[in-house]
Amino acid sequence: MAYTYDSENIFAKILRGEIPNKTVLETEHTLAFLDIQPQAPTHILVIPKGPYVCFDHFAQEASEPEITDYVRAIGEICKAEGLEENGFRLIANAGREGVQDVPHLHVHILAGRVLGPMLARAK
Numbered sequence: 001m002a003y004t005y006d007s008e009n010i011f012a013k014i015l016r017g018e019i020p021n022k023t024v025l026e027t028e029h030t031l032a033f034l035d036i037q038p039q040a041p042t043h044i045l046v047i048p049k050g051p052y053v054c055f056d057h058f059a060q061e062a063s064e065p066e067i068t069d070y071v072r073a074i075g076e077i078c079k080a081e082g083l084e085e086n087g088f089r090l091i092a093n094a095g096r097e098g099v100q101d102v103p104h105l106h107v108h109i110l111a112g113r114v115l116g117p118m119l120a121r122a123k
Contacts, residue, residue, distance in 0.1 A: 003054070044077060046073060
């Protein structure tokens with residue numbers, strides 16, 4: 001599938017410095033910041049600095065250094081936040097049916113309380 005990146009999405013604007021954020025970690029290829037509408041006591045968004053729409057786009061087109069940096073940044077954040085002991089959830093939505101709100105790859109790191117089942121149970 002071909003992906004078209006929208007350079008006017010909110011995360012692109014954050015990366016350009018047009019919108020402020022509360023940075024948790026910044027590396028060569030990754031930016032992590034606090035979610036402005038947290039859904040858990042810990043709610044951190046982690047985005048690659050490159051123009052990737054979703055995880056499969058990133059996996060197919062990102063360079064090895066970008067992929068390594070992104071994955072290691074997530075691990076570094078989890079360690080720094082002390083999330084290993086009680087656990088956490090990573091969420092990456094993709095596309096319309098995946099309910100992706102911003103068309104720039106991002107992972108939500110959620111922790112700090114019991115988060116319940118991942119999806120509502122089918123009836």
